[in-house]
Amino acid sequence: MGQLIVTDKDKCNLSYTCVRVCPAKAIKIADKYAQILPDRCIGCGQCVTMCAQQAIQYRSDIEIVKSLIGQNDKVAAICDPAISGEFTDVADYRKFVAMIREIGFDIVTEMSFAVDLVAYKYKDLVDSFQGKHYITTKCPPVVSYIEKQEPELVENLAPIVPPYIAMAKIIHKRYGDDVKIVYLTACTAAKDEKKQFYHTDGHIDGVLTFVELRQLFAQKGITEKTVEFSEFDPPLGRKGGLFPISHGLFQAVDINQGLLEGDIIITEGRTNFLQSIKEFKQENQLNQHLDLFYCKGCIQGPGTSQGGKKFTRRSQVIKYVNKRMKAIDAYQWRLDIEEFKTLDLNRNFKSKDIRLPIPSKEQIDAVLADMGKSKQEDQLGCGACGYPSCREFAVAHLQGLTDYEQCYTFSIKKLRSYVNKVNASNEKYRKTQEALVISEEKARVEEKLAREAAETTTAMLNKLRAGVVIVDEGLNVIEANERFVEMIGDDAREIAEVVPGLKGAELKSLVDFHKVFASVLQSGQDVLERDVEFANSIINVSVFTIKRHEIVGGIIRDLITPEVRKEEVIKRARDVIKENLETVQQIAFLLGESASKTEKTLNSIIEAQQLGEKHGSGK
Known part of the structure; x- marks a missing residue:
């Protein structure tokens, strides 16, 4: 007769909506799609009605x-x-x-x-x-x-x-x-x-x-x-x-x-x-x-x-x-x-206890620590994973129903670690900068490479299904991907047609949650998983420091129709860093400084070097 409720894995986009509404923990995320566990399923059908992709169907x-x-x-x-x-x-x-x-x-x-x-x-x-x-x-x-x-x-x-x-x-x-x-x-x-x-x-x-x-x-x-x-x-x-x-x-x-x-x-x-x-x-x-x-x-x-x-x-x-x-x-x-009225309308019931074992507090705390959620304030949960709290997610993980990648904040933190590596590479870049200014021609070559890398990064950002925007200390846009432009509306699209990536646009004129970015710039403290209302929707905003008090990045995600595939974001970040670290260093530099500032900095270093040589010959 077959299983009552099944998932079409080709249609599943891992929005976790089905996990969120299932009362019986009858859905397991495995092999990159939501799988219905028939022994646990109670047949309520809520996962069927709530799946926007119609990936779940009943027999x-x-x-x-x-x-x-x-x-x-x-x-x-x-x-x-x-x-x-x-x-x-x-x-x-x-x-x-x-x-x-x-x-x-x-x-x-x-x-x-x-x-x-x-x-x-x-x-x-x-x-x-x-x-x-x-x-x-x-x-x-x-x-x-x-x-x-x-x-x-x-x-x-x-x-x-x-x-x-x-x-x-x-x-x-x-x-x-x-x-x-x-x-x-x-x-x-x-x-x-x-x-x-x-x-x-x-x-x-x-x-x-x-x-x-x-x-x-x-x-x-x-x-x-x-x-x-x-x-x-x-x-x-x-x-x-x-x-x-x-x-x-x-x-x-x-x-x-x-x-x-x-x-x-x-x-x-x-x-x-x-x-x-x-x-x-x-x-x-x-x-x-x-x-x-x-x-x-x-x-x-x-x-x-x-x-x-x-x-x-x-x-x-x-x-x-x-x-x-x-x-x-x-x-x-x-x-x-x-x-x-004499019909026998009686029936019997029997226990079919399939409750999963409850892990110990120590086991749960260990999972939370692995996820970077040791502090109580980090365990409130955004609900994006389908579970009402981080602790319940940890329990489900220990019961074999979830994996870490299902946690949105874990994936964001993992992405941030790559950003931090890019930031750390800035110091190394500064130490090698003298070699780049030996000749103006070499500097132009490096600048060209950096520009190409920036274009690659822009293309990569535009592949992401989450909105991404990077701003400077004046809340002026340094870079924004196409998803961000789509999310904030027609005005942004008109600007983007003239100025790709909204470069130089004032964030405060585009969105009403710009104060979150201003707060991170001022305090230097990241703001993660903040839900705000925007354009008749609920979005989730995470803002993190790229360059303290100078540059911050934001990842914006629509909570009502989650679309971001975190595995793809992590894979792309990992591939870019592994395959071309030097390009990433240049990208980080370009994100921090405009092309005109770069030229000005390079010229000042050349002049300083020439002046040093004259003084040295005078001795």
Whole structure:
């Protein structure tokens, strides 16, 4: 069947966004791309939705569904109620029901009836409270996370099947056990969770996300204009249609949780989910049941179309349920509830503890020291690596999930070490300068070589994906790469067309964070990893000394869409220094002095030498 979520290494640009959003440490950076660790993955799909390069994808069941439809057995579709929020472009729900039938499904049902049935089970659990608090198990990523990452809470998982499995049980009871079932949903984790029910009366044969469903419509040329109205097959649900919205499950049985009398905490979204679990397992912190969605409700699940508006989808679901409530036969609904309330909706859970060992403080401190982060103030973390703090990054490194190159500040410091070597070479250059002025011709040759080297460096800087700018003590630009010009806007581009590299331009007229450069020039103290707002974006600025109180360099990086490949920057710096140290020395000199200053200095040295010779001959 294959791994649920995989990465296309050719598309991965190592932005680390996936690492940042993964709650299960299920992503490892290796071989220069982000690798999904299937045993740790909980199938939440956040890495899929957050990857701007679309390098991460979930497993498709389209071919499985086509195969099922091509067989002789009847095939039923279970529609997650979130479908009304997904297909906001379809005027009437009866149209997308008909479109689903047109694919080849013999039976098209809605999960809302199963939600009604399951909600009564939860109501019984709450009403018969005997001191034990439960966590709802309607959301597959929530269950998977607790089994793998919080195994001590497995006993607190409500022993109730998710609604789509309950609906599968209903279909098998009413339409026959040989009916094949496909679940249409916003959830990617259900693709793997269904395997736990293979040998039960709730077995499901395939799971299609709404995105995959749209792909099937497109492949078969099905639109709302090509079909007539069609209704869902019974049994039909009532308020269970609110399931995709936070609090919708308990709304189905009219449990309205007020702030004073309520005993259920209802929340959604990755951050709230993790925080609620953290507090729930702390004794006497949360003495309430938890009703959780890992996503921001099913209406925002990873299997929905990108760019959907949460509150528009929410209002569509509510509008749909209101419309359905007016049309549904309440008497028939009660008969259906009576018919199916004896179904076994219980389930069991087991610990799958895959927590990684926590390194000792000594081990963590050793890694931080290797990274040059021994001081507490250096361990706050910029978040660019995907981890919230340097200490957590060090833990992940010891657990085999990261390498040092993933740390942006480590790479910057490594780059700075090369710059320091260039600065150190200035002293050696000054000692050899007398040899360069033996003849004016030789000086011209050396100047020409230096100019060529400077052009090479400019070309190299323009290859970098981070903005680079070097300024003198008056905040006048000595050198800037093309990425820096692009980042600061149209005015800079116009200047660069006239003056390449913005040479001589005033930094304070170009950017509003010039004070960072002024501060480093004045204090001589580097400023690293400072986040500032600029042009409706958040950028990360590192300013370091090239020549104390005279020249500083800045590296500017867009934190929202990280693009810099640090390996390439380090490799280029290493290659330039190793292959042509003399050229680097000249470049450092050229960065510190303009061409006119160079000529003036050389002439003054020649005159001083000639004057010394006259005095020497006088003796």
